[in-house]
Amino acid sequence: MTKTYTYENNVKTMLRAGKVIPCGVYGHLGPAEGCMIPSSAYPFFLERAKGSEMWDVDGNRFIDYMCGYGPNVSGYCDDEIDAAAQAQILKGNCTSLPSHVMVDFAELLTATVHKDWAFFCKNGGDVTSFAIMISRYYTGKKKIIFVNNYYHGVAPWTQKPDTPGTLWDDCHNALYVDWNDIEGLKKTIEENKDDIACFISTPYMHGNFVDNELPAEGYWQAVRKLCTDNGIILIIDDIRAGFRMSLEGSDRYFGFEADLITFCKALANGYNVSALCGKEFLKGAASTVPYTGSYWMSAVPFAAGIANINKLIRNNACEHFKAMGERLIAGLHKTAKELNVPLISSGHPALFYLRIEDKNNNFLIHQEWIAECVKRGVFFTSHHNHFINLSLTPELVDETVTIASEAMEVMVKNHPELYR
């Protein structure tokens, strides 16, 4: 039986953090966001990371399936990408004029994802917000159609009126439809005709806390036609799924073409850059809407992004992600079947989502299993999709299955009332 981890230094560091940083660790990397349950099973701070592994401040080693919640696409501290970044550091980073590497990166990115232009920012929320502004400016309309269970960042326009810091007025122009619901979308468009600027959605429904859903056959083609027929800008938020299923953009993967598409997480293997890419007819609007930031043209992330994209292309990365994801899911399902545990996996294998079904529908059994995995060195979270990266090997996947199977056995033994 594997020895379970303890987190003395993690807790000490968190106590220090709590004194000087709101929440200790705020946002999605912190325990307060609801993905680390119970928080006592999880580490909070790292000492180092390499490839698909990371070591916390107590020296515990983890095989990591969160990948920084996406940015780790080629492997932590990848030698090739870091070398490109370091070479650029020696030439200059945040300078009074942008480096020519910005143009090099834009050319490579637009050619890769088959769009006409690229606009660079820092975070996913920067580019989803810009996409909304461009859509409103271009169409002269104000309403936004969201798909339920969406996440497009934390700006007020993405929130609900009950979110702290958000006003009713911020949400007045939001319309909501269900995923894969073409009839609902038609009805919403009809009811708000001539007032809808854009439809924004992830390429498939990879929301948190819910089983993920791929598009039904013909869904995206129908959405595309409705948007075109009604003068609605079609925005694909590819921040999470981008470069995981296809290097050409997830719109291409599902056989349609977005007007605007956002990238971030997998763009530069952790170097901070995001991008909005678009069709030619929106380039003028993107030029006109005022939008900029102090670090948006920093050269180091561009250099890293070029090295990263070239590495992903050269290594057929998406095939690797799919193969490793399928290998892992198959291993987990094999154990679950042997133990009579109703494990459900959903979404694309490169971004797999896990849930153990339970009759009380309260996730406690699933959370217990995931916690047992983490305490043994497999970094999963309970209610977020996971990520595969290029450095993940079959050996690490098999080690993961062994650990996760042991964790499942422990969970099963703890619940003889459920698993006899």
Add this chain to the structure above:
Amino acid sequence: MTIDVKTLAYVNFYAAIGTLEKYVEYDEKAKAIAAQQDIVVRFNVKGGPDGVVVFKDGKVKVLPYDGERKVDISLYCSSCDQFNKVVAGTAMPIPTKGLFKTLAFMGKPESPFNVLTGKMAEIMRKKEFASQEEKDLSTKLAFYAMVAGIAEVGNHDPIARYAMKRILDGEISLGIKDECYATLVKSGGKDDKEARLTCIRRKADNGRAFMTFADLETAKGLIDGVLDSMACISSGKLDTRGHMLMLDNLNKILNIVPKYLA
């Protein structure tokens, strides 16, 4: 944040007066006073709560008026604002039944109802305590007032109501570990008319989401606003598990509750 007088009236009745249920259970002196009462008092607030406070066998129950229960005293308030002033001690309700009983039960500062509500409020608002026991009682009462407050704020405050409707149906367990527990039951789905939260002052039978303070000290710190809830989750002092989206929406209501319970 704007205080909605109607929401405040519901909080005052079901969360503030409603906590008498636990006060007479925990405090021997309060229980002795309650034991001498056998009376049903109706508070009929125009545009607000219409409920009864039932004293029977040393226990107190605070319930919605069902239209049939025999009452000994009926008190009318012409508005939520007036009722809120009654609770604050700056106005009197109009007795429409049981005038003499009203005078005996709550006509003077030393009348039983005023003694009970006054002492309970004093304990809940205290910052310095004569004993650990008194401090613990204050924390437990504040906990029950908070949970009942979540239900009433969620049902009536316009912003909180938006969050309440989005909570999935089912039981949410709230508790102070090994000390006391309460349950919020969400029902009615997202339907604007049917959706509601109900507070039950006992442990959940079939909880779907769980929020548990590690100890009384943590509960007090969080309820008083001295501790940060996110920091407590990080340090393990506040344990949350189960259906986290239910708690996420619950927290949005909880953020609003203090302005009504202040």
